[in-house]
Amino acid sequence: MDLNTVTAIRDPRRPGAWRPGDAWLAGGTYLFSEPQPYLRRLVDLSRFGWPSVTGHGDGSLELAATCTIAELSRFAAGHGPAVAPLVEQCCRAFLASFKIWNLATVGGNLCNALPAGPMISLTAALDGVCLLRAQDGTERRVPAAAFVTGAGRNVLADGELLRSVTLPAAALGRRTAFRQASLHGLGRSGVLLIGTLGSTFTLTITAATTRPFVLTFPRVPDADGLRTAIEAAVGDGDWFDDIHGLPAWRRHMTFRLAGEIREDLA
Template sequence: MDLNTIKQVTRPKTRGELGSWRDGDAFLAGGTWLFSEPQPKLTRLVDLSLLGWEPLTASADGLEIAATCTVAQLDALTPPVEWTAAPLIGQCCRAFLASFKIWNAATVGGNICMSLPAGPMISLTAALDGEALLWAPDGTERRATIVDFVKGPLSNALKSGELMRSILLPAAALTARTAFRQVSLANHGRSGALVIGTLSGNGAFALTITASTPRPVRLAFDALPSIDELHARIEETVDAWYDDIHGLPAWRRHMTLHFAQEIVSELGEGAR
């Protein structure tokens, strides 16, 4: 839709051209959410599309994903064979309630900065120990894990004028074994629960719960826990199950506990 309060769109090509931040500004990435509803408080958009950031950089450190990398570009990645966790990329891209038009425009950074419970790029990067690089308007930068970055629905750790530059998925996380479970109330509906298990080479296990909780929940264990132990930890850690039109809290809790059980069985089978 037309945003009829916007008076200016800037198109910086370098960090220096980002300029100073003022009330009414918003970064424009793919625009799939920004242009989907009225934005009466916004007067200026800072378009990130000309910054020319390399979408994906694979190295010995892991995978650096530019915030402006689109979902389609991420899905098209050909990962190194040793990245056993790579199937999660396609699984999370397909957890989007979206057509190819959205895939080609929506960015990884935009999805994380929206901070919706059903943000599949949040699920992916939280499960793989992702760490965001954030640029402040004063030229400084800082890093935040995705689990800490997302605070709740439409709420995150970004300070005024701060820009997400990239997300690093460390090599150690990319070589884990993984198990993925996702459910929606309706075919192609927004995720009601999305749960990912990772089992590292040293035997450490982590369960990352998204979509069923208002913010990502990551539970870490030195070794694969028993199902009872895992269920007990979920019940004691999750203080709220998300409630919206895409699913009731009781159903989300039930599906999360069920998926946790399946994930422990699946990763336990492989370990034997």
């Protein structure tokens, strides 16, 4: 897709005011996938040269917003923590070509805030914390589970950028279980659930809902307790409705797959 309304690309390392029609450019796989008639200028995040994955002394991992899906997959395969299989499962959930894998970014997937975004699922399930940076340089941190507020909506203020997502060491050592469902063999995720088990049992519900829902229990619940908790947390208006699945189907599959995850981790 040609963005024929864009007149300039700005280097963010050089001072410059944020103005209407600006957009952050990371991989560009969404920006260039459909018309963006409101855009006038792209601000290229790749100019920062952020390292894709950074390990810290406390055992946590920091994923740069510009880390590509291919880079994340390679890191998990070669140097990954106990949750490496989960990382790969979420990367594969893109069902994307190698071209997209090498351009699409962790940050872009989060910021687009599409319910089926697997990086939303991964970072929410692993207690990720998003580092946000405003135009004046001030920073704030937001849990990944709270970063997406609805289908296509997030907490970013005008001109604010997502710098990175940090995954704490405690989350990286958990046992995990992954379930995904789609209406088609190669279709977009209609339901994506992740269970983790460490000092607590956590179920993260995404794709089926307009935003992530993270349910935490002191131990693996019984079947009735898990179902009751899901019913209490996810309201009727929270189930996503589009061509990739009706709310009733997404709800049914959520209960079914949640039960499978509970059995796996019990």
